[in-house]
Amino acid sequence: xxxxxxxxxxxxxxxxxxxxxxxxxxxxxxxxxxxxxxxxxxxxxxxxxxxxxxxxxxxxxxxxxxxxxxxxxxxxxxxxxxxxxxxxxxxxxxxxxxxxxxxxxxxxxxxxxxxxxxxxxxxxxxxxxxxxxxxxxxxxxxxxxxxxxxxxxxxxxxxxxxxxxxxxxxxxxxxxxxxxxxxxxxxxxxxxxxxxxxxxxxxxxxxxxxxxxxxxxxxxxxxxxxxxxxxxxxxxxxxxxxxxxx
Amino acid sequence: xxxxxxxxxxxxxxxxxxxxxxxxxxxxxxxxxxxxxxxxxxxxxxxxxxxxxxxxxxxxxxxxxxxxxxxxxxxxxxxxxxxxxxxxxxxxxxxxxxxxxxxxxxxxxxxxxxxxxxxxxxxxxxxxxxxxxxxxxxxxxxxxxxxxxxxxxxxxxxxxxxxxxxxxxxxxxxxxxxxxxxxxxxxxxxxxxxxxxxxxxxxxxxxxxxxxxxxxxxxxxxxxxxxxxxx
Numbered sequence: 443x444x445x446x447x448x449x450x451x452x453x454x455x456x457x458x459x460x461x462x463x464x465x466x467x468x469x470x471x472x473x474x475x476x477x478x479x480x481x482x483x484x485x486x487x488x489x490x491x492x493x494x495x496x497x498x499x500x501x502x503x504x505x506x507x508x509x510x511x512x513x514x515x516x517x518x519x520x521x522x523x524x525x526x527x528x529x530x531x532x533x534x535x536x537x538x539x540x541x542x543x544x545x546x547x548x549x550x551x552x553x554x555x556x557x558x559x560x561x562x563x564x565x566x567x568x569x570x571x572x573x574x575x576x577x578x579x580x581x582x583x584x585x586x587x588x589x590x591x592x593x594x595x596x597x598x599x600x601x602x603x604x605x606x607x608x609x610x611x612x613x614x615x616x617x618x619x620x621x622x623x624x625x626x627x628x629x630x631x632x633x634x635x636x637x638x639x640x641x642x643x644x645x646x647x648x649x650x651x652x653x654x655x656x657x658x659x660x661x662x663x664x665x666x667x668x669x670x671x672x673x674x675x676x677x678x679x680x681x682x683x684x685x686x687x688x
Numbered sequence: 689x690x691x692x693x694x695x696x697x698x699x700x701x702x703x704x705x706x707x708x709x710x711x712x713x714x715x716x717x718x719x720x721x722x723x724x725x726x727x728x729x730x731x732x733x734x735x736x737x738x739x740x741x742x743x744x745x746x747x748x749x750x751x752x753x754x755x756x757x758x759x760x761x762x763x764x765x766x767x768x769x770x771x772x773x774x775x776x777x778x779x780x781x782x783x784x785x786x787x788x789x790x791x792x793x794x795x796x797x798x799x800x801x802x803x804x805x806x807x808x809x810x811x812x813x814x815x816x817x818x819x820x821x822x823x824x825x826x827x828x829x830x831x832x833x834x835x836x837x838x839x840x841x842x843x844x845x846x847x848x849x850x851x852x853x854x855x856x857x858x859x860x861x862x863x864x865x866x867x868x869x870x871x872x873x874x875x876x877x878x879x880x881x882x883x884x885x886x887x888x889x890x891x892x893x894x895x896x897x898x899x900x901x902x903x904x905x906x907x908x909x910x911x912x913x914x915x916x917x918x919x
Contacts (some may be wrong), residue, residue, distance in 0.1 A: 480786055486704065495710065502799075512691075522886035523897060525886075534912060536888070537811055542854070542885075543892075545892075547886075549874065555754070576809060580841065580842055580843065581840065581841055581910075582838075582839045582840065582841070582842055582867055583867075586777075586864055586865075586866055586867040586870070587838040587839045587840070587865075587866060587867060588836065588837075588838055588866075589836070589837050589839055589849070589865030589867070589868065590725055590834050590835075590836060590837070590863070590864050590865065591834065591835050591836070591837045591849065591853065591855070591861055591863050592832050592834050592861060592862035592863070592864070593696065593832070593833050593835065593853065593859070593861055593862075594826035594830060594831075594832060594859075594862075595831050595832075596829065596830055596831070597828060597829040597831050598822065598823060598828060599820050599821060599822040599823065600820070600821050600823075600831045601816050601818070601819065601820035601821070602817065602818045603815070607831070608832070609856070610850075610856030610859065611853050611854060611855050611856050611859070612853065612854035612855065613833075613835070613853050613854075614852040614854075614892065614893075616700055617835060618835060618854045619835050619852065620833065620834040621832075621833050622831060622832050622833075622834075623829055623830065623831035623832065624829075625702060625829050626831075636721075644692075647733045673721070677737070677739060679818075680739035680766070680818050681736075681739055681766060682819055683818035683819060683821055684739060684766040685765055686736050686766040686821045687765075687768070687818065687819055687821070
C-alpha cells in the first residue's frame with residue numbers, strides 16, 4: 443500500500459552523485475526531504491510503495507535519454523497524481539517540449555538557480571494543499587460536457603506551409619485548432635483558418651531583477667500547418683507573402 | 689511526388705500546345721498541380737491567381753520571348769522568388785548562357801528525357817518558395833485560437849476542464865458550450881488558477897482548474913440546485 447508523506451518529500455533520479463548531494467542540501471533548506479536513486483529500477487520500485495510530493499527526473503541516465511520513458515511510464519501507471527519535474531543540462535527547446543508533451547509538469551535547466559527552485563517547489567507544495575481544500579464538485583454528464591475553449595496567442599511568423607504561434611499554452615502535437623485574428627482576412631484571405639499543431643519548442647529566458655530574484659519567463663513556439671487540401675488558402679498566403687517580400 | 693510539400697504548383701509557359709500537353713501529363717503523374725499559359729501575359733495572369741512554386745518557360749514565343757520575361761520577372765511580386773527552368777529547342781550556347789545569366793536555375797533542351805526533367809525539377813523546388821514573414825516582436829499580431837475541451841467537474845466556485853491544450857496558469861480564457869448555456873452562462877468569463885494544469889496520462893490531455901469570474905447569484909443557484917446530484 444503506498445504511503446502519503448506527512449511533510450514534503452522529493453523523489454530524485456539522477457546518475458550524478460554530485461548533483462544528488464547538491465539537490466538534497468538545497469531541498470532540505472526548503473524543508474523538503476529527499477529520496478534519491480542513480481538508477482531507474484530502484485527509483486520505480488520506490489515509487490510503487492511511496493508517494494512523494496513530486497519527482498525530479500534527470501533526462502539522461504548514463505548515455506541514454508531514459509528520462510522521457512520514465513515520465514511516460516509514470517503517467518501511464520499513476521496518471522496525474524504526482525508532479526514530475528525534469529532537471530537536465532540540455533537546453534534543446536524541442537527536447538523540453540517533448541518532455542512536457544509526455545506529461546512532465548515543469549523543467550529545470552542545470553545548473554539550477556536556487557531561488558528558481560525555491561519558487562517552483564513552493565508552488566507544487568501549495569497546490570497539493572489547495573487541492574485538499576476544494577469545495578464539493580459535481581460531475582457533468584458526458585453528453586453535455588463538450589465545450590469550446592478560446593485562448594489568446596500571438597502570431598510570431600507566417601510562411602507558405604503554416605503559422606508559428608507564441609503563447610504560454612502548450613498545444614499538443616496533432617491538435618486541430620481554429621485560428622482567428624483581426625488581420626486574418628489580409629494574411630489568409632478569410633476570417634479564420636483551421637490548422638494542425640505540427641511541433642512545439644520551449645522559449646525560456648532567465649533573468650535576475652533589481653531585487654536579486656531570479657525570474658523565469660517561459661513560453662512555447664508552436665508551429666501549426668495549414669490543411670494540405672485547402673488550395674485556396676495556399677494561394678492567398680503566397681500572394682500575401684509575395685507582397686511582403688516584393 | 690516530386691517533393692513532400694503540398695500542394696505543388698508548376699506553371700508552364702509555352703506557345704506550343706503539344707509541348708504543354710506532354711509536360712502537363714508528365715507532371716500530373718507526379719501529383720503536381722499544373723497551370724498552363726500560351727504566352728507571358730497569360731502566365732502572369734495565372735500566377736497572380738495561383739502563385740506557382742516553379743515556372744517552366746519556353747524561350748521562343750511570338751508576343752514576348754522568354755529572355756525578355758526573365759529580365760523583368762523580378763518586378764512581379766508573385767514571380768520574384770520563384771525558380772525558373774527554361775525548356776527550349778534552342779541549344780546554342782548563347783541562349784543557354786543568357787538564360788542562366790538572367791537567373792534561370794536550369795536549362796533543358798527539347799527533346800528531353802522525362803527522368804532528367806523530373807530530377808531537375810526536384811532539384812529546383814524549394815520547400816518554402818515565398819519564405820517566412822517574421823513579425824516584429826514589439827508588435828506581434830494577437831490571435832484567438834479555439835480548441836475543444838470537456839468540463840469534468842463543476843462547483844459553485846470553479847470548474848475542472850479537460851483539454852488537449854495545457855492551458856497556462858493564471859490566464860483569462862473563454863469557454864462556451866451547451867451545459868454552460870443551460871446554467872444561464874451565455875457570456876461567462878473565466879480565469880485559470882495559479883496552479884499548473886495536471887496531466888491525465890491515459891488520454892494525453894490536461895486538467896485545469898478554472899475560476900468563474902463575475903458569476904451572478906442566479907448562476908450560482910442553478911449550479912447549487914444541480915449539485916443536489918453530487919458524485
